[in-house]
Amino acid sequence: MGSELGITADSKPQAVYSAVSIWWAVWAGVWTVAVALGMAFLISRRHLPILRVRSLALSLSAIVLLHLYWLSVQFGVMIGPIMPGEAQYWLMGIWLPCGLALFHGSNSHFLHVAKLQKKYANYAEYQSHLRESPPDSRKNRGLIARFRRLEYSAKVVILVAISMFIQIFLTILMWLISRKWHDSWGIPGTEVHGTEMQKKVEQGRGWEWWPGVFWQVFWSWIVAPIILWNSRHIHDTQGWRAQTIGCSIAGLHATPMWLIGLFVPAMEVVNQYWIPPQWICLSILIIEICTIFLPCWEVMRHQSLHQETLDAIRQWELRTKGAGSDTKSMGSTATMVESMMSGWKSTNDSVLSDNSSRESILNMSALEYVLERNPMPLQKFSALNDFSGENVAFLTSVGEWKCSLPKVLQDSTGSLTANDKEVIRECFNRALYIYAEFISVSHAEFPVNISSQDLRKLETVFETPARILYGDEVEVDPATPFMKHGFSEPLASPSYSDFSESSVTAIKNRAQYMGEVPGSFNATVFEEAEQSIKYLVLTNTWPKFIKKRQSWTESTETLRSSPEMV
Structure with missing residues (x-):
């Protein structure tokens, strides 16, 4: 040989x-x-x-x-x-x-x-678990313990x-x-x-x-x-x-x-x-x-699906132009969304069965309807199938934060009392957590993909308080935020299910930022980032989610109509 x-x-x-x-x-x-x-x-x-x-x-x-x-x-x-x-x-x-x-x-x-x-598949439950879990006071030392915390x-x-x-x-x-x-x-x-x-x-x-x-x-x-x-x-x-x-x-x-x-x-x-x-x-x-x-x-x-979604949105906008068309289109959108989320085709309208149906559901109104009424199916799909659960979790977290805003933050005119300042500080701490958990390239496990301009704007408001409260994490490249090769030790924290907890979530509800609230902080601080992520979800995750629901609906209909099932 x-x-x-x-x-x-x-x-x-x-x-x-x-x-x-x-x-x-x-x-x-x-x-x-x-x-x-x-x-x-x-x-x-x-x-x-x-x-x-x-x-x-x-x-x-x-x-x-x-x-x-x-x-x-x-x-x-x-x-x-x-x-x-x-x-x-x-x-x-x-x-x-x-x-x-x-x-x-x-x-x-x-x-x-x-x-x-x-953790994003059921983010509300995950947050509830963090509130109920006591902090981990164990200080594991040694080479193996240091390696595990990397x-x-x-x-x-x-x-x-x-x-x-x-x-x-x-x-x-x-x-x-x-x-x-x-x-x-x-x-x-x-x-x-x-x-x-x-x-x-x-x-x-x-x-x-x-x-x-x-x-x-x-x-x-x-x-x-x-x-x-x-x-x-x-x-x-x-x-x-x-x-x-x-x-x-x-x-x-x-x-x-x-x-x-x-x-x-x-x-x-x-x-x-x-x-x-x-x-x-x-x-x-x-x-x-x-x-x-x-x-x-x-x-x-x-890219093909992205372009297809943009074309459907453009066609829907052209079709709904005209006097009195907004109310009608909103009603049609709500009907289509409810039909899709229920998982069964109605006798009159089938989900995505024709171009008009597709245009009625591939639009921002339909996405916002789901985020407001029933975001859980989309949340689970984005986390378990699309690996973009941070986007939907960010939108729902911002939505909950906006719904809980006090009147004093929405109308900042006039002098503020000591009680008003305390209320604003509480709102700032909730917003600070959203920033550190979803936006900061130094602290977030999966930073949402927003423009550098929006990122810099939010950094001027939150970055210094975030470093004070959550510590100095290793800086990462915003273009590759998931490639953190730092060797600093994050804080020890309890585990939830089968994934570890970040230093940000470990500190939430256990520490508060007590410094001066930046003057640029207001009720619209997340507005540009929220719109950017909504558009990203609309053109990336949303059409995939609709296609999966359609496939599941069609397979269910096939089983129901099968002679063997009668």
Whole structure:
């Protein structure tokens, strides 16, 4: 048997320009261009909600390392005989396992986001739990306790860095103690003899390769199945679960088939056209499809749905123009919303059955009607399926805050008494929590996506009090707010269900800001941010929610009308 690049003792020390090698070289160039374009497409649209929640930095860094290994294998048939004997050892010992470590670190981000979003599925209950829970006075110390209190992204970086260090250390150690690649030092008896090609064949396999094999098995057969199992009940609208499943399954065959191709004599015929590491490259190919091209397709689908929603809104506005049309359109909208939320089609109107029905429900009035009357179904959908629960939770929190505003804050004319100032301070503290929980890029777990102008305006009002009350958190880039790599310790706090509590929610109802209330604070302080998030929900989450309700309604109608059910 030959080495993993298909070199045998009879191979000549020269490049191979056969039809097979040329095909793989051309294929490598074409696919590399496609991958580069796909990565550029995702980077250029990283501000979209569907991509902001993903850990693009980690996943694309992993793809770069994996693709470099993939390229070396595609050209292996052509330049294998003239490559240094240890070149493929270093490629498989460092680039491949390090790429896999980074990739599965980013892949686990899916589970982390889904876990944190659960609190938004029933946000009112979550808030009630916080009010009733006593503060956690335990002061866990030690390295493990400090590690547990780190941000999730920081934990991933540390674990991935440790695994990469171990792999690199073992790879270097195997190279140092084996005399396959050097004769002047190492363990006696590990050297190889014979012609140059015979040495390369032996250098291409052996016990020195087993650390790399172990890490491939660890990531593909231990970590990936765990991620796959934990994601079995998650059903998102962004294709993230499908991507995770595809990537987890993709690597299962790689190492076993690589070993079979390398050590089973019957595979010699196959190895002439498909060398053993091509089995690993097949899994890398599937990973690249799922990590790059599937999100690209989801982005285009999202943009198409976004444009479809805008067109429906425009048509609805044109249709409802004219004297006396507002009252009629509002009544029609309310009827359509109630029909959709009830889950049953009426005999006269069917939800989204025609263009006019779709236009009647894909508008701001319908969304506001749901937010005011029955936001819970939309709240659960946005949290458990769309991973944007913070948007609806922010809108409902602001709505409740506005409904509870006292008259003195709505009409600020005239002198204020001491009691009035105390009432305003109480309103400010509730607004301060909303800012820290949903808007602040320093404190919020999932900051809502508002314009930089609106963000700066709110920061002038709330940021200084937020830092005083909630502490100084690590600053993050507003463009990638979910990638917090800070190593500061958040406050210890009790847990709720199966997700941890942020330092902001731990302090709520247990501390109040007693400083001076900024003069720019008023009843309309959240107005621009609220309108911005309403529009974001209207054009992103709302149409997906309607489509899901329509699909559920149609399936229910099918069951009801089925002859077997009569």
